[in-house]
Amino acid sequence: MARAKQSSHLVAVKPAPSDIKESEVSLKTAEALRSKCNSAHLRGKKLSMELCEAVADTETTVVRVNGKYVYCWALWGYTSWEDFLGKEMDLHLHTAYTLRNVWRLFGIELKGAWEPDLLLGITKMKLLTYAPLTRKNVNTWLRKAKGMTCKALRAEVFDEDEKHTLQLQLTTPQFKQVRGGLEIAKTAISNGERMNYGELLAHIVQEWSSNRRGRRAA
Numbered sequence: 001m002a003r004a005k006q007s008s009h010l011v012a013v014k015p016a017p018s019d020i021k022e023s024e025v026s027l028k029t030a031e032a033l034r035s036k037c038n039s040a041h042l043r044g045k046k047l048s049m050e051l052c053e054a055v056a057d058t059e060t061t062v063v064r065v066n067g068k069y070v071y072c073w074a075l076w077g078y079t080s081w082e083d084f085l086g087k088e089m090d091l092h093l094h095t096a097y098t099l100r101n102v103w104r105l106f107g108i109e110l111k112g113a114w115e116p117d118l119l120l121g122i123t124k125m126k127l128l129t130y131a132p133l134t135r136k137n138v139n140t141w142l143r144k145a146k147g148m149t150c151k152a153l154r155a156e157v158f159d160e161d162e163k164h165t166l167q168l169q170l171t172t173p174q175f176k177q178v179r180g181g182l183e184i185a186k187t188a189i190s191n192g193e194r195m196n197y198g199e200l201l202a203h204i205v206q207e208w209s210s211n212r213r214g215r216r217a218a
Helices: 017-023 027-042 049-060 081-089 093-109 122-128 138-146 150-157 172-189 197-217
Strands: 062-065 068-071
Touching: 027 049, 027 081, 049 081, 049 093, 081 093, 093 122, 122 138, 122 150, 172 197
Parallel strands: none
Antiparallel strands: 062 068
C-alpha cells in the first residue's frame, strides 16, 4: 500500500512529562516501527501479538522535530491516528482499539503468564479482555474459550444467558401480521420495560404454554 509523504506542517503535541520518556523515539526507530507495522499487516488479517503491539505503539509514539513533539503518524503525513490506520493499514479504528487492548492485557499485564500457542481469533481475544483474568487463570480461560462459540464465550464473560437467532419463513402478509402483533404486545405486556421482539416472543410463548397446561389440568 502506498505511503503518505512526510508532512511539512506537523501538528505539535505535548505529552505529559511522565509519558515523554516512555513514548519518545528517534526518527530511525519511528521508521522501523512503520516497517514493522506494515510487515505484520502484510502477513494477513490473522491476529498476532506482533500486530497488536505495532498498532498500539503507533497510537502514542512521538518524535521530536525541531524541538517539538509530534506523533509518528503525523510525521508520516497523516492527519490523525485513524487516518493512518485506514489508509496505510486498512484497519478500522474500532478494530485498532481491540488490537491495542489485547496488547495491553496479554502483551504487557499478563506477559509471560500465558502460552502463546493458545492465542485465539480477534473476537474471542477481545471478549477475554473483559474477563476476570489473572496470571494464574489466564491459560484456563484461553483453553476454555477455544472450545466455545463466540456467543457462548460472551455469555460466560458477561454472566448472561447465551443469545440465539431464530429464522422464520413467513409470507409478506404473515410477516406484517406477526410484526403488528408484537408491537401490540410490546405496549400490553412490556410494563414500561424495553423489550425486543425476541423477548416479547419468548414471553408470549411462555404465557401460551402456561395457559394451555392450566386448561389441561382443569
